[in-house]
Amino acid sequence: xxxxxxxxxxxxxxxxxxxxxxxxxxxxxxxxxxxxxxxxxxxxxxxxxxxxxxxxxxxxxxxxxxxxxxxxxxxxxxxxxxxxxxxxxxxxxxxxxxxxxxxxxxxxxxxxxxxxxxxxxxxxxxxxxxxxxxxxxxxxxxxxxxxxxxxxxxxxxxxxxxxxxxxxxxxxxxxxxxxxxxxxxxxxxxxxxxxxxxxxxxxxxx
Amino acid sequence: xxxxxxxxxxxxxxxxxxxxxxxxxxxxxxxxxxxxxxxxxxxxxxxxxxxxxxxxxxxxxxxxxxxxxxxxxxxxxxxxxxxxxxxxxxxxxxxxxxxxxxxxxxxxxxxxxxxxxxxxxxxxxxxxxxxxxxxxxxxxxxxxxxxxxxxxxxxxxxxxxxxxxxxxxxxxxxxxxxxxxxxxxxxxxxxxxxxxxxxxxxxxxxxxxxxxxxxxxxxxxxxxxxxxxxxxxxxxxxxxxxxxxxxxxxxxxxxxxxxxxxxxxxxxxxxxxxxxxxxxxxxxxxxxxxxxxxx
Numbered sequence: 001x002x003x004x005x006x007x008x009x010x011x012x013x014x015x016x017x018x019x020x021x022x023x024x025x026x027x028x029x030x031x032x033x034x035x036x037x038x039x040x041x042x043x044x045x046x047x048x049x050x051x052x053x054x055x056x057x058x059x060x061x062x063x064x065x066x067x068x069x070x071x072x073x074x075x076x077x078x079x080x081x082x083x084x085x086x087x088x089x090x091x092x093x094x095x096x097x098x099x100x101x102x103x104x105x106x107x108x109x110x111x112x113x114x115x116x117x118x119x120x121x122x123x124x125x126x127x128x129x130x131x132x133x134x135x136x137x138x139x140x141x142x143x144x145x146x147x148x149x150x151x152x153x154x155x156x157x158x159x160x161x162x163x164x165x166x167x168x169x170x171x172x173x174x175x176x177x178x179x180x181x182x183x184x185x186x187x188x189x190x191x192x193x194x195x196x197x198x199x200x201x202x203x204x205x206x
Numbered sequence: 207x208x209x210x211x212x213x214x215x216x217x218x219x220x221x222x223x224x225x226x227x228x229x230x231x232x233x234x235x236x237x238x239x240x241x242x243x244x245x246x247x248x249x250x251x252x253x254x255x256x257x258x259x260x261x262x263x264x265x266x267x268x269x270x271x272x273x274x275x276x277x278x279x280x281x282x283x284x285x286x287x288x289x290x291x292x293x294x295x296x297x298x299x300x301x302x303x304x305x306x307x308x309x310x311x312x313x314x315x316x317x318x319x320x321x322x323x324x325x326x327x328x329x330x331x332x333x334x335x336x337x338x339x340x341x342x343x344x345x346x347x348x349x350x351x352x353x354x355x356x357x358x359x360x361x362x363x364x365x366x367x368x369x370x371x372x373x374x375x376x377x378x379x380x381x382x383x384x385x386x387x388x389x390x391x392x393x394x395x396x397x398x399x400x401x402x403x404x405x406x407x408x409x410x411x412x413x414x415x416x417x418x419x420x421x422x423x424x425x426x427x428x429x430x431x432x433x434x435x436x437x438x439x440x441x442x443x444x445x446x447x448x449x450x451x452x453x454x455x456x457x458x459x460x461x462x463x464x465x466x467x468x469x470x471x472x473x474x475x476x477x478x479x480x481x482x483x484x485x486x487x488x489x490x491x492x493x494x495x496x497x498x499x500x501x
Contacts, residue, residue: 053387053429091385094426094439094461096487097331101460102275104268106330106355126435 049165050158051123054089057156058179062164067179070188073150077111081148083140084114086182087121087163088153090197109192111152111185115140116195120166121159135200137167145172152178268327269359276325276333277371282363285374287312289322289364293376300383302464303354305334307362308347317366319343324350326462328358329384330427334462340453347414348455348471351464353383353425384427384461388437395422395466400492402482406499408475415473415499417447418466419484419492425461442467444485449498450478475500 045059060066076082088110093103110116119125120133141147149172153159164177178184186192273282292306309319321338334352354360361375398420407414419442426439445457445467455471467484476498484492 091330091427091436093330094436096426096439096441097461098443098487101331102272102333103331104272106328122429 049123049162054121054123054158054162055154055156056158058158058161062161062177063168065177068150068176070178070180070184070190073111073152073178073185074188074190076148076150077113080113082176083147083149084111085136085140085149085151085163086110086114086116086153086195087151087159088116088118088157088182089122089159090118107194110182110195112191112193114195115198117163118197121153121161121163123158123162125166132200133163133166134170136198137170137172139200140198141172146174147172148174148176150176150178152181154181155179155183157181266359269361272325272327272332276323277363280371282371282373285364285372288366288372289362289374291360291362291374291376293360293378295377295379297354297378297380297383300354300380301386302351303360303378303380303383304349305352305360305362306347306349307364309343309345309364311344311366315344317368319346319364320367321365322348323363323365324352325361325363326352326354326358326378327361328356329353329462330355331460331462333460335457335459338453338456338458346455346472348469350467350469353386353462353464354378354380355384355427356381384425385429387428388422388424388430392422392465395420400484400490402484402492402494404480404482404494404496406473406475408499413472413474414470415475415480416468416470417445417482418468419445419482420466421484421486423461423463423465423467427461440487442484442486445469446483447471447480448483449476449480454480
């Protein structure tokens, strides 16, 4: 949680003040949640994909199907009985950067054995990302649309919500949603490892 | 953990969430029944625990991986009192983190400062900016505003006229600065693109001046909610600030410089006008000349 001191720094800016107001509002909401008997009502499912900013509280369900708990995912993972897909986004290197700019993709830790398909959970996908998602699903399930799959990113992250909806719409019939994601996994003391985005195998590699 | 918009993350409790997540999707339970029974056995098949790495170790790992790219073949020495960096331990806005670099050579030291590079280790593009100076710079302070994408060391690496590098660092807890979405202020920056302000603080007894250039300085990591894609990077690449033809300071900047690039720097007012030239990644050039603020 960011902190907003009562005095401004050397260069106060409207955006700073705005963030502080936003932070204070968040603190107020949190405080209200602690004193109230129950957490605020989760939002209802939108009619289609979530198009607004993706870091926000999510509904309890996707297409009316409830999410999967950390305990359930852990059992499936220990049994090797599920294909885990992490859909946290990762922005590509901006095209406008001069060629000599040092670029380092931010590292990402995820569940051991999971496959990372970044950027497939935005509200709308361009053709290349759609193809990447469908190719990834097909390859990782070996074409079995009934294969058990669990999709996640972070808590309060609509990326996984959208991706679950999208995978089901593509005909996959056993797609679970793990809403607590890497946050819930980490809080449960379960291991994480550095992952790299999944890439389709090149034809010559097969 | 990457820092994508982490400042909007909320803190629901895991236990509450777990209780609320009731059932698997329809297709799963049958397939999972064997898995559930097997899970009661000792977890001998579980993956090995990975050695936890502390965040600080991790950031030094990052530095070791990027330093050779930023300063190829150059040994990087200690600060030796020549360079200090002031940064907030915890930033109130990750998209606007004030960083102050102060450069001082002791009396009698024949060297001069040529440049200082500001690095944010954990940003995807770690070099925030390189600032270069005129020929006789012994004593200089500079404040800039930077984006910090996840908890990170921030470094100032000063280069003296003998070619030596002197580094200091500070740890900043901030996240999401590079990917923070554009705001109404951003639209305002675009409508005033390239406008500048120059202000000397001599009247308040400080030998400092501030230059602000209106520009959205898009990082390329911000989502445009209208187009569902990343807003293309578009930022101020170069700035030169001169007075009477002498270079006060120049900057080569990257995507870690905050919206409306703003620099406060050591400045002694004089009658000579101050000229500011900025060029962005689209090749747009902005030039303004201001009274020097002195007589």
